[in-house]
Amino acid sequence: MSKKEILEACQNRITPYIHRTPVLTSTAINDLVGASLFFKCENFQRMGAFKMRGATNAIMQLSDAQKQRGVVTHSSGNFAQAVSLAAKNLGISAEIVMPSNAPAVKQNAVIGYEGKITLCEPTLEARENAAQKIVADKGATFIHPSNDIDVIYGNATAAMELLEDQSELEILFAPIGGGGLIAGTALAAHFFGKNCSVIGAEPEEVNDAYRSLQSGKIEQNKSANTIADGLRTTLGTINFPIIQNYVDHIITVTEEQIIAAMKLIWERMKIIVEPSSAVALAAIIANKATFQNKKLGIIISGGNVDLKNLPF
Amino acid sequence: MSKKEILEACQNRITPYIHRTPVLTSTAINDLVGASLFFKCENFQRMGAFKMRGATNAIMQLSDAQKQRGVVTHSSGNFAQAVSLAAKNLGISAEIVMPSNAPAVKQNAVIGYEGKITLCEPTLEARENAAQKIVADKGATFIHPSNDIDVIYGNATAAMELLEDQSELEILFAPIGGGGLIAGTALAAHFFGKNCSVIGAEPEEVNDAYRSLQSGKIEQNKSANTIADGLRTTLGTINFPIIQNYVDHIITVTEEQIIAAMKLIWERMKIIVEPSSAVALAAIIANKATFQNKKLGIIISGGNVDLKNLPF
Numbered sequence: 001m002s003k004k005e006i007l008e009a010c011q012n013r014i015t016p017y018i019h020r021t022p023v024l025t026s027t028a029i030n031d032l033v034g035a036s037l038f039f040k041c042e043n044f045q046r047m048g049a050f051k052m053r054g055a056t057n058a059i060m061q062l063s064d065a066q067k068q069r070g071v072v073t074h075s076s077g078n079f080a081q082a083v084s085l086a087a088k089n090l091g092i093s094a095e096i097v098m099p100s101n102a103p104a105v106k107q108n109a110v111i112g113y114e115g116k117i118t119l120c121e122p123t124l125e126a127r128e129n130a131a132q133k134i135v136a137d138k139g140a141t142f143i144h145p146s147n148d149i150d151v152i153y154g155n156a157t158a159a160m161e162l163l164e165d166q167s168e169l170e171i172l173f174a175p176i177g178g179g180g181l182i183a184g185t186a187l188a189a190h191f192f193g194k195n196c197s198v199i200g201a202e203p204e205e206v207n208d209a210y211r212s213l214q215s216g217k218i219e220q221n222k223s224a225n226t227i228a229d230g231l232r233t234t235l236g237t238i239n240f241p242i243i244q245n246y247v248d249h250i251i252t253v254t255e256e257q258i259i260a261a262m263k264l265i266w267e268r269m270k271i272i273v274e275p276s277s278a279v280a281l282a283a284i285i286a287n288k289a290t291f292q293n294k295k296l297g298i299i300i301s302g303g304n305v306d307l308k309n310l311p312f
Numbered sequence: 313m314s315k316k317e318i319l320e321a322c323q324n325r326i327t328p329y330i331h332r333t334p335v336l337t338s339t340a341i342n343d344l345v346g347a348s349l350f351f352k353c354e355n356f357q358r359m360g361a362f363k364m365r366g367a368t369n370a371i372m373q374l375s376d377a378q379k380q381r382g383v384v385t386h387s388s389g390n391f392a393q394a395v396s397l398a399a400k401n402l403g404i405s406a407e408i409v410m411p412s413n414a415p416a417v418k419q420n421a422v423i424g425y426e427g428k429i430t431l432c433e434p435t436l437e438a439r440e441n442a443a444q445k446i447v448a449d450k451g452a453t454f455i456h457p458s459n460d461i462d463v464i465y466g467n468a469t470a471a472m473e474l475l476e477d478q479s480e481l482e483i484l485f486a487p488i489g490g491g492g493l494i495a496g497t498a499l500a501a502h503f504f505g506k507n508c509s510v511i512g513a514e515p516e517e518v519n520d521a522y523r524s525l526q527s528g529k530i531e532q533n534k535s536a537n538t539i540a541d542g543l544r545t546t547l548g549t550i551n552f553p554i555i556q557n558y559v560d561h562i563i564t565v566t567e568e569q570i571i572a573a574m575k576l577i578w579e580r581m582k583i584i585v586e587p588s589s590a591v592a593l594a595a596i597i598a599n600k601a602t603f604q605n606k607k608l609g610i611i612i613s614g615g616n617v618d619l620k621n622l623p624f
Contacts, residue, residue, distance in 0.1 A: 270355040270360060272578060307622065
C-alpha cells in the first residue's frame with residue numbers, strides 16, 4: 001500500500017470509534033488576524049482530545065493474540081484517557097502507569113473509562129520501568145503516546161477530515177509536544193492537501209522541536225516550564241524525520257501569548273480549549289502580517305482543563 | 313398571513329444577519345439522563361446569544377422613517393449588545409440605556425458594536441425614564457428586550473432551525489426570564505413540530521412565570537437572587553398569553569442544580585454557556601425519570617460570562 005492508501009485505510013478503520021468533530025470559524029478572530037481561520041475542534045472529540053484517534057488506530061492494528069494480552073502506556077494526561085477509552089470500546093484491557101502525584105481528577109477519568117492504574121514515582125525512569133514490568137509480566141503491548149507510527153497515522157485523520165471539509169486551506173497549524181500530532185497533520189497535508197503547507201507552533205519554554213529542526217538532531221528541553229501541559233514532552237525518533245520532511249517551519253511563542261490566545265478562543269468562540277490548543281493561534285497572531293488573506297487551518301488539540309485553575 | 317407564514321417570513325428576513333448555530337450532542341450527558349438531548353447552541357450566535365435574532369427582526373420590521381430616527385433600548389445584558397450589533401448591521405443608530413453600575417466589560421461590548429450608551433441610576437424607573445426621554449427627544453423607536461411580538465418571532469427562529477435539523481423532537485426546553493425566548497420557542501414547536509410539547513425552566517428564586525401560570529395573572533418576583541442573570545426579569549403582557557396557550561408546564565430548579573448543570577456542560581461538552589443556559593438541563597436532570605428514552609431539544613441561550621467570576 002502507498003502511504004496515502006495506508007492513511008485512507010486508517011481513517012476507515014477508526015471512523016466508527018471516533019467523533020467527526022466540527023470545524024468552527026469566528027468572524028471576530030478572522031477580523032483580528034486579517035485571514036480566514038478554520039478550527040478543527042478536537043476538544044469535542046471523545047474523551048476530549050485528538051489522542052483518541054491515535055490510540056484507537058494503534059490498538060486496532062494489534063494482532064488478536066496481542067489484543068488478548070492487553071495494552072499498557074504511561075501518561076498522566078490525555079493519552080491515558082485515550083488508551084483507556086479506546087481499549088474499552090474494543091473490548092481490550094488497558095493498564096495505565098501514572099505518577100503518584102497525578103491529580104485525582106485525571107486518575108478518576110481513567111477509572112471512568114475502565115483503565116487499570118499503576119501508580120509510580122513521578123520520574124520518567126520510574127514510569128518506563130513500571131510500564132516495562134507490565135509488558136514483561138503480562139505480555140501486554142506498550143503503546144507510546146506520540147512516537148508510534150500507528151498513533152501518528154491515527155492523529156493524521158483530524159487534518160484529513162479538516163481538508164475534506166475545507167479543501168482550499170493554504171496552511172495547516174498544529175502544536176508540537178511529543179510530535180505525534182504535527183507529524184500526522186503534516187502527512188495529511190502532504191497527501192490530501194492542495195499545496196497545503198504545515199507550520200508547527202511551540203512554546204518558547206519547551207522549544208526542543210524548534211532547535212531540533214535547526215540542528216538536524218533531536219534536542220532536549222531544559223525545562224518543562226509551560227502552561228501548555230500537553231507540550232512538555234520531547235520529540236521521538238519516528239516523528240522527527242516526518243517533521244523534517246513535511247513541516248515547513250516552527251514558530252515559538254511566549255507564555256503570555258499562549259494565555260492571551262486561549263482567552264480569545266474562550267471569550268470569542270465560546271469553546272473550552274486547553275492551553276496547548278491556543279499555541280497555534282498565538283503563533284498566527286504574533287505573525288499576522290505573514291498570513292494576511294490566507295485560508296488557515298488550526299487543529300484544536302483538546303479541551304481537558306482544570307476549571308478551578310484557569311490562567312485568567 | 314397565517315402565524316406560520318409570519319414565522320417563515322421572519323426566518324427568511326433575518327437569516328442573512330444571523331448565524332445558523334450548530335446542534336450538539338453529548339454521549340456522556342445522554343447516558344447520565346437516559347434520553348437523547350439535542351442542544352441548540354445559541355452561545356455560538358453573533359454577539360453570543362439568541363437575543364440577536366429578536367433584535368434583528370424587530371429592527372427590520374420598522375418603517376424607513378423609523379429606521380432613520382434610530383432605536384433605543386434599556387439593558388445591561390445581552391439585549392444591549394444584540395440591539396447594538398443588529399442596528400450596526402442594518403446601518404441604523406442604536407442608543408442603549410445602561411445602569412451606571414454596569415460592568416465595564418458590558419459597556420465596552422456595546423461600544424464595540426457602535427451602540428451609544430446613556431448611563432442612568434440603577435433602578436427600573438430611571439432606566440425607563442432615560443429611554444423615554446430619548447424616544448421623546450429624537451423620535452427613536454423603543455424596543456423591549458422580551459415583551460415585543462417581533463422580538464418573540466425572531467427568537468422563535470432558533471427552535472425552527474432546531475426542528476429543521478431534528479424533526480422528531482418530542483419536547484423542547486427553554487429557560488424563562490422575561491418570557492421572550494420561551495414564547496418564541498413555543499410558537500415554533502406548535503407550528504413546526506410534530507406533536508412537540510414545550511417545557512419552561514426557571515430558577516426557584518425568580519419563579520414569577522411558574523406562579524403566573526398557576527394564578528392565571530402576571531406575578532412579580534420578590535427577589536432577583538439567582539446566578540442566572542439573564543432570567544431576573546418578569547413576564548410581559550405580550551408573551552404571557554402565548555406561554556399560557558402553548559407551554560405545557562414550567563419546572564423550577566435550585567441555584568445548586570443550576571451550577572451543577574452548568575459545570576456538566578462546560579466539562580463534558582467543552583462549550584462555554586451562561587448560567588441561564590444551564591437551567592433547562594438542570595430541570596431535565598432533576599426529573600429524569602419522566603424523560604427516559606425521549607428525544608429532547610434544549611435552547612442554549614448564550615455564552616457571555618465573566619471568566620473571572622465563575623461559580624465553580
